[in-house]
Amino acid sequence: MGEVQEKRSEYAMEIRDLAIRYVTDEATVYAVNHIDLKLRPQGTLGLVGETGAGKTTTVLSILNLIQTPPGVIDSGEIFVNGRNVREMTPAQLSEMRGKEVSMIFQDPMTSLNPVMTVGDQIAESILLHENVDKKTAYEMAKKTLETVGIPGERAGEYPHQFSGGMKQRVVIAIALACHPNVLIADEPTTALDVTIQAQVLDLMRKLKESYHTSTILITHDLGVVAEICDEVAVMYAGSIVEIGSLREVFKNTKHPYTEGLFNSLPDMSDRNSQLKPIKGLTPDPTKIYEGCTFAERCPYASEECTKRRPQLEAVGENHKVACLAYEREGFSIERSRKQ
Numbered sequence: 001m002g003e004v005q006e007k008r009s010e011y012a013m014e015i016r017d018l019a020i021r022y023v024t025d026e027a028t029v030y031a032v033n034h035i036d037l038k039l040r041p042q043g044t045l046g047l048v049g050e051t052g053a054g055k056t057t058t059v060l061s062i063l064n065l066i067q068t069p070p071g072v073i074d075s076g077e078i079f080v081n082g083r084n085v086r087e088m089t090p091a092q093l094s095e096m097r098g099k100e101v102s103m104i105f106q107d108p109m110t111s112l113n114p115v116m117t118v119g120d121q122i123a124e125s126i127l128l129h130e131n132v133d134k135k136t137a138y139e140m141a142k143k144t145l146e147t148v149g150i151p152g153e154r155a156g157e158y159p160h161q162f163s164g165g166m167k168q169r170v171v172i173a174i175a176l177a178c179h180p181n182v183l184i185a186d187e188p189t190t191a192l193d194v195t196i197q198a199q200v201l202d203l204m205r206k207l208k209e210s211y212h213t214s215t216i217l218i219t220h221d222l223g224v225v226a227e228i229c230d231e232v233a234v235m236y237a238g239s240i241v242e243i244g245s246l247r248e249v250f251k252n253t254k255h256p257y258t259e260g261l262f263n264s265l266p267d268m269s270d271r272n273s274q275l276k277p278i279k280g281l282t283p284d285p286t287k288i289y290e291g292c293t294f295a296e297r298c299p300y301a302s303e304e305c306t307k308r309r310p311q312l313e314a315v316g317e318n319h320k321v322a323c324l325a326y327e328r329e330g331f332s333i334e335r336s337r338k339q
Contacts, residue, residue, distance in 0.1 A: 010040075010041075011038045011039055011040060011041070011079070012039045012040065012041045012042075012043075012080070012081065012181055012182050012214035013037075013038070013039040013062060013078075013079065013080050013081075013101075013182050013214065013216070014037070014038050014039070014077075014078075014079045015035065015036060015037040015038075015058070015061075015062070015076065015077075015078050015079075016036055016076060016077045016078075016079075017034050017035075017036065017075050017076050017077070018032055018034065018035050018036075018037075018058065018061060018073070018075070018076030018077075018078065019032060019033055019034045019035075019073070019074040019075045019076060020032040020054075020057055020058075020061060020066060020071060020072065020073050020074065020076075021071075021072050021074060022070045022071055022072070023069065023070050023072055024070050027286040028286060029285045029286055030238055030285055030286070030287075030288065031054045031057045031238055031285065032054045032057050032058055032061075032238050033054075033237075033238040033239045034075065034076075034239075035054075035058065035235075035238075035239060035240045036240070036312075037058070037233060037240070037243075039182065039214050039216060040214065040230070040231070041212075041214055042208070042212050042213070042214055043214055043215075043230045043231060044208065044214075044215040044216075044217060044228055044229045044230050044231070045215070045216050045217070045229065045230070045231045045232070045233060046217050046219060046224075046225035046228075046229035046231070046232045046233070046246075047059070047216060047217065047218045047219075047233050047235060048219060048220065048222065048225060048232060048233070048234050048235065048261070049220065049234060049235035049236055050220060050236070050282060051220070052282060052285065053235040053236055053237065053238065053282075054235055054237075054238040054239075055186075055218045055235055056186055056218060057071075058235075059103070059184045059186065059216055059218060061073065061076070061078060061085075062078055062080065062085065062101060062182075062184065062216075063085075063093075063096075063097055063101055063103060063184075064078075064085050064086065064088065064093050073086070080096065080100055080101055080181075080182060081100060081181055083096075094128075095129070098125050098128060098129055098175075098177075098178055098180065099129040099178045099180060100180055100181050100182065101180055101181070101182040101183075101184065102174075102175035102176065102178070102180040102182075102183055102184070103175065103183075103184040103185075103186065104168075104171055104172055104175045104183065104184065104185040104186065104188045105171065105186055106186045106187035106188060106190045106191065107190075107191055108159075108164065108167035108168045108170065108171045108191070109159075109164075109167065109191070111171050112159040112167060112170060112171065113159070114158065114159055114160060115158070116158070117155065117156050117157060117158055118145070118154070118155060118157060118158070118159060118162070118170045118173075119138055119141045119142060119145070119155025119156055120138075120141075121170070121174060122140075122141035122144055122145065122155070122170075122173055122174050122177050123137040123138045123140070123141040125174055125177045125178060126140050126141060126177050126178060129178045130178065138155070140177070141155055141173075141177065142155045144173045144176065144177050145170070145173050147173070147176070147207065147210075148169040148170070148172050148173045148176075148203060148207070149169060149203065150166060150169055150170065150173070163196075164191060164192055164196065165192055165196035165199065165200065168188060168189075168191075168192060168196075168200055169200070169203065171188075172188070172200075172203065172204070172207070176207060176211060176213075179211055179213075180213065181213065181214060182213070182214050182215075182216070183208075183213045183214070183215045183216070184215075184216045184218070185204065185215060185216070185217045185218065186218045187218055187219055187220075188200060188204070188217075189201060189219075189221075189224060197224075201224065201227055201228055204228065205227075205228055215228075217229060222250075222261060222262065222265065225246070226246065226250065229246050230245065230246055231243070231244065231245055231246060231318075232244065232245075232246055232249040232250070234249070234255060234257065234258045234261070236257050236282075236293065236294055237282060237283050237285065237289075237293040237294070238285065238293075239293065239322065240312060240322070241255045241257055241258070241294065241321070241322045241323070242254055242255040242257075242258045242319075242320070242321045242322070243312065243319075243320050244316065244318050244319030244320060245318045245319065248316055248318060248319040249319070250262075252316070252319065253333070254315050254319065254321040254323065254326070254333065255294075255321050255322070255323050255333075256294065256298045256299065256300055256323065256325075256333055257278070257294050257297075257298075259333050260276075260278035260297075261278075263276040263278075264276055264277050264278060278297055279297055280296055280297035281297075283296070289309070290306070290307060290308075290309070291304075291305050291306040291307050291308055291309060292305045292306070292308075292309060292310050292322075292323075292324065300325045300331075300333065301325075302324070302325070302328075304324055305324050305325070308324060310322040310323050310324045313326070
């Protein structure tokens, strides 16, 4: 078995210059376009963006789960605890998945096996990664269920005997069974009602504190980000357009797309106020754009924006934005949303 080169890193997970495309007979989709991401130990990074922005593709690459074909990783390095995922053997990847990095998928209905008890499904992960027998693994599974608020005696029940919120708790229990260093949550509350959503978020927050886990939360819900994240990366058309601390991105918004996301939220203090959607449509992912992919929808775009692709530039101690408008002297986006 080959040894994976280990590099010292202050980050739990680090992505460098990642570019991914999907090639089919009909077209080539440029899903992720040379992005960098860093996840701090015990931190929670919110990855925000519209459907099709490239969020799920990005996190699947961390687990080396990009299906090939049609997926092609053109460039990039992905480090988990200092080890390069792209250099791992199949055996090393199998060991890493679930033990070092786990993923909570957005739909518990399709994540769980309907013909296996929930206890057996949790125990399956434990048996794969821990040196224990079946009986011990099952007892550990029952205790894991209890950590997510489900009585251990329900381990012998099947997924159809649980409500939607309980199923999501089971999925979280499976992900946390082997105490991973990095937890990826892909829209974990999308299929849940508001009350259950709040309970699941509260559970994730408590478990993060208990297990000291670093978390990547994929969502399009800015309210969820505000509730649980330390840092925010805003993704648009396969690129990171703004990244920074939660406070900087929310209170000192810099990118016009991020501003558009906030402005499109309903104003709960004024029932007569109208929504302000971002004009236009998301760009064609099969096209290579010379300039900024947001230029056609941006109220601040100049001719230069259609000719040159912006790069992430620092606008604060822990805040970066990819926008050519900041090259203009004295430029500042107009803040129309309430602070």
